[in-house]
Amino acid sequence: MQLFELITAQNVAGAVKEQAASPTAQQGASVRFIAGGTNLVDCMKLNVETPRRLVDINGLPLDTIEKLPDGSVKIGALARNSDVAQSDLIRTQFPVLSQAILSGATGQLRNMASTAGNLLQKTRCVYYRDRAYACNKRAPGSGCSAIGGYNRNLAILGTSEHCIASNPSDQNVALMALDATIHISGVNGQRSVPIAAFYLLPGSTPEKETVLLPGDLITHVTVPALPSGSKSLYVKLRDRASYEFALASTAVVLKTRQGKIEHVRVALGGVGAIPWRSHEAERALVGHAPNAENFRKAAEAALKQARPQSQNAFKVELAKRCIVHTLTQAAQLA
């Protein structure tokens, strides 16, 4: 670990100003916000992130979970994963989010982990986490060791020849299915980015993971009310029963009317370079009957573009089963 300086942010504007001193808000930033620290400190111990300055934002008043007049729910950037998952508002309005969070990590980690920190957690690619290896995400231009290496847990959708890393989060998959919006304070004031536009595909610049610019502080996330009568569900598949990142997961929001699917969101975890919203699956479902055949068609459509690697071809079939199963279960709720 490199030596670093730890300072405490007094207010949002001060925090923004501190981080804006870094040439980037992406990989390798020289100033970092620290929230729960469960991901950042991990990466610092591995010398994968080497900030010179940490700005502790835990004292900022950004930890509330509240209902807004328009029916949406505002989740503070510092609201802990445990608090979000256990909140009555979330459990009743957005069960998929509560389920997704509770399927991740452990109780101790969720008590520390924050909503914004989770949005920004790094890939679990073992080569990213070890400086002995070439990795375009950590050291742009050095190459990708995961291609042809240990890639069982990596992505099959949205990858590039420069990076095949998966976004490991469960929370973010649910937020994708919920059409969340991310609210940011930056050097030029406030702005809002729909989650669908927040993450960047790796392309030839896998070190750039989000649209965040120097100084950008996530202040909160809003989740719009679901169309009335919608049901939502999260299913996560993995080798062991707990404490493992998803090999494949599915977040579904589903509303049916008169035997037809009226509103649907399908988002996938464990398989995408970013939390993966499957427009293909949704298109295959809207207006159709919620039955096994259509669910299978949607699953086929969702994985049509899949590009499996040497060790993760099984994820194509696993993800399909996950989609079918989640849709089936969600339809039974409806």
Next chain:
Amino acid sequence: MEQDSNAQTATPSKVIGVATQRIDAPLKTTGTAVYTSDHHLPGMVYAWPVTATISRGTILSVDASEAQSMPGVLAVYTHKNIGPLYRTPPTVGFSMRQQEHRPPLENLEVYYYGQYVAVAVAQTMEQARAAAEAIKVTYQPETPNVATKLLGTPLTTPGMHPGSHRGDAAAAFAQAPVKHDAVYSSPAETHNPIELHATVADYRDGKYTLYETSQAVVNHRDVMAAVLGVPPGNVRVITRFLGSGFGGKLWPWPHSALAAACSHNLQRPVKLVISRSMMFESVGHRPAIEQQIQLGAETNGKLTAIVQNYVNHTSMIDDYAEGCGEATPLLYSCANLKITSGLARRNVGTPTAMRGPGAVPGLWALESAMDELAWQLKMDPVQLRLLNEPAVDESNGKPFSSRHLKECLTVGAEKFGWSQRKPAIGSMKNAQGATLGWGVAACSWGAMRSDAETMVELLANGRARVTCGTQDIGGGTYTIFAQLVSHETGLPLNKIDVALGDTKLPPGPVSGGSWTTATVIPAVLQATQNAVRSLLMLAASSPDGYFAGSHAADMEMSDGFVQPKGQPAKRVAFGEILGRANVKAVFGNAKSEGTLGRETKYSFHSFGAHFVEITWQPEIARLRVSRVVTVIDAGRMINPRPARNQIEGAIVMGVGMAMLEDTQYDPRSGAPINANLADYLLPVNADCPKIDVTFLDYPDYHLDALGARGVGEIGLAGVAPAIAGAVYHATGIRVRSLPIRIEDLLAAPQTASA
């Protein structure tokens, strides 16, 4: 009752066979037990090794210029300045055991990823680590070989080594009306006790005190004396408590020599705790193994041929042979048997014993093959095993001291409800509609005793003290010692102090092979009896004592008191006798010879059977082990409570072996690439099945006076093949390569036949 050449009922005792809380439990639960890395000595500094980032090649340069000027840094050692570290000489018998014989930093060659190439020492651990990270090493790399294909690849010595054999296995297999022939593989598995390996080395005045994470302090002392080039009397090794080892801490690893050399060079105590990733590199692992099993049988299921050919990987610099043929020659009756084996070199760290070495992977193959044979014969797998029960150990013709495998199978079947089994694949469902699979496997593990010495003192303060240079690795050895002394003296456990884990004490056995308990029984009982005899002599001989004028032979010790035989009304607390005689303590010493390496009349083995239920949800490819019933025949349980813990823990470990554990070597760098506890999967609480353990508890008096054998390892043997059998029963997919993974099972039908 089955074969039992010494069937007797157990001698009654107030403490032996009574479920007893560990006497060290309060220390552990309050955090006051001092583990190795908890030692903080005055003036102590910290060492952090630099590890190779290639797995084959030569070091070209080590640039420590930046590191040397970093804050707190005291020294950087490489092959140039670490000082002399010697190789151990060959020895006769079971002594000076070491797995990796090359001393650290011996030369510029790199044989495996993670090999130590330098070490930084600094005032704090963080400073040492930062310095180690700042040391720049350049290499001339060569292409490593970490291939997992083993059978049919070049071996260390050409041709397979012959092992146990009888009859003509090849001919019998060729003629057998029913044949099964398959290859079973198991990956490198890494020991992952929560306590990391650590050494706190304190060199002063020509002598070393080494606080170690060791399962064998005496052996560790002897090896380190040779490596450091000093007489054994100049090395003291201490392991008071161990956060488990699973065999990985049996023999010394190179970090111990590094720490000792640093302490010697700097003349200060040095602490070196290795990291989790180093645990995967330089402190051993269970090797990757491929085994071909051929079974020949009559159509009625009677075995006619057993052939086992296996190869395990070893490192470039040491020959580690995994004895996979350990249980094969004696588990079943079969006139024709042949076992051969070989070693294949890979650019990996040197492998070592992991819980149940040999038998555990060996039985993975043999018991999987037996299950497959049963399917082929359309026979109940329990019946197939019962049918092939031998009358004697056919590998040497000796009678078994005590063998109750049949009862393990029948009792287990009864408890599990095996008679409800529907053999058709995928035909059993639970209440939620998930598919169930049932599987069974037998297990076996050798029983033996090694040599031990102990001392027992009875003190004027009314307490007893027993000492031995063995160690408690978490299994409950402290408590066993106290129970043994209590058994002979009648003193309550809370009046008995036990000191272990120090080479200053009388030399004791390694904590391995599941033989510690059986090994120490004769020595502790004898030492206690000797101490009691001394006490009675004192009582009788003290001129103004309580029993002046009596004869020692007419007195006894009972419930901690001394009394004329059978006259408790006249009893006197033993401490008062010592007090009045002005004697601080009476002693008893004893030394017992083991069976290890010596000719025995009997074949000593433990046996068991596992019955496993798995739950399979094909629609999401979810496999979980839901229920395990295990019956163990391992002699008499001295302390059934930790004994049960051993079996339960082993079953959970078996779930990991069957479905999760797999050290993956990156084919290009040769690194164990999943070297952390997020990527190297072990079962977590949510993976633990419902476990029901039964001990048959037949004492084996041929082994020791209390009839104990040992339970540390046997519980792991057989779990993986039972799970694989259950998976086949549920899915129709036979997995012969561990671990059984989601990707192996996706081909199973999604709508199972009802």
